[in-house]
Amino acid sequence: MSNEIAKKEKPVDVLKSIIAAPSIEAQFKNALGEHKDTFVASLIDLYVNEKQLQTCDAKSVVLEALRAATLRLPLNRALGFAYIIVFNNSVKNPDGSWSKVPTPTFVPGYKGYIQLAMRTGQYRTINADFVYEGELRKVDKLKGEVAFDGEKKSDKIVGYFCYFELLNGFSKTLYVSIEEMAAYALRYSPSFKGRNKPTAEALIAAAQSGAVSSQVGWQGNFNDMGLKTVIRRLLSKYGYLSVEMQSAMDKDVEDAGNSRDETIAEHGNSKTIIAEAVEYEHIDTETGEITQGQAPAEQNTDAAPNY
Template sequence: MNNQIVVAQNNMKGLLNGELKGMFRNALKENAGPFMSSLIDLYSDPQGSLYKCDPNDVAMEALKAATLKLPINKTLGFAYIVPYKNKPTFTIGYKGYIQLAMRTGQYKNLNAGIIYEGMELEEDYLTGTFAIKGKKESNQVLGYFCYFKLINGFEKALYMSKEEIEEYGRKYSPSFNSKYSPWQTEFDGMGLKTVVRRLLGKYGVLSIEMQDAIKDEEDIQIRATINNNANKTVLPIEDKEVIELPIGEDEVVNVDTETGEVLDGQMDVKDYENIKAPF
């Protein structure tokens, strides 16, 4: 373990022994200890770059996960803290969204999965769902689906191809190209998350915490879209010579006050003052 990692680890430990410790305890009660231990491990992971971020910023992003009672262990896939330009961002995984949805008690069935080569979708336009036919023939991924049915009988499904998911990630995730991003390390998980979040966000029953989580991610997507499109349009500016009119100190250009047309001749300063302040 290099010195930078050791320093980062000690900095995070010091923070969590201060007032932040009480904040995590308020959110997680008896589970605060294991959660803070996982945060220290995550922050000091030499395989990642989170340790380059400010520990206070990382801890505050982790507190968002603690408030939602979602673990931040990357292998579990419930929630992530992703570094982008040395700034951490909390994001929920597809398992986290399913967990939050099931807590509402409104879902009878909720499932997300991968469509592989050999499998086909048969859409039912009447119900807004589809049937999956065929069997997996290889590990080639074709797309991702999500389906839910509420206890009141309402059901809905969504499918997106792998190409659509990749386009979506490139457009809306500021950290898409980072080698530490889940989009690069766990693409299937992010594909599943995308269909789950989009389907639930549009048609599902959402708790207040789910609404807040979706809104936070939408805000990130809006900022990413702005940043991706900023300064891409070059406005043509003609390079023309600026001509200065020889006007004396006591002279003012004579302009028609109604049309804005520059008239022949120049106006005396006294006449201009009378027009400018007639009363």
């Protein structure tokens, strides 16, 4: 009888029962304090209105929501701080076959990254925006300076930029063309891992048309994703990163592959050096004679300066 009742239980009721579990409730309380009830109410509202989320495991949805809660980023789609996007991930079955499983995934929005940067108290200025045709005048690759003081010719978006200045005076700008952004999205986004992914030209055309759909992500709102990506790439490389910001970047699956590839690129030419194989110069302090040999096995730490 209890099984029949469970089968008839609505998805939203299952979600509510999971949230009400003492262990889950405690985690929301620890993360949000007195704002817990407001966040939970917005999560339930999001779940009720997002039919795709209802196809996912309810517990997984709650766990992804906890990721947003620990960063204190609201899940209200209208605000644009954070989202839970459903990806159809391929999962291997016990019999060896593969099937698509709807998987809820926490994704920070561009406003979320700006919010986290502001909380550090280290940024004097941070700005990100679209670049329209005619506005880009000069790119100085050596100095890392970009000039956007050209005359705007149309509402056609040609790229995205982010600029920040820290309190200590350090500043940096990053510009990414719309063509580079489309190639980036197709390469790294989990949304485009299937066979029916759009062409770069189709993504660019949608972005420049200004069309925004109810779908979240590159296909739903390419331009917002472009802003988020340029912000993330600039801050992750040159910005002041708090623990919260690092956590958000680690959880951002839209850029997980890019982070991995950038790490490989930066260290791909590194060479491992075995200390024992390196020749060591012995200097006779009396005669000044230099001879080659092996490094000493142990260092006299007593003689080392105490810093």
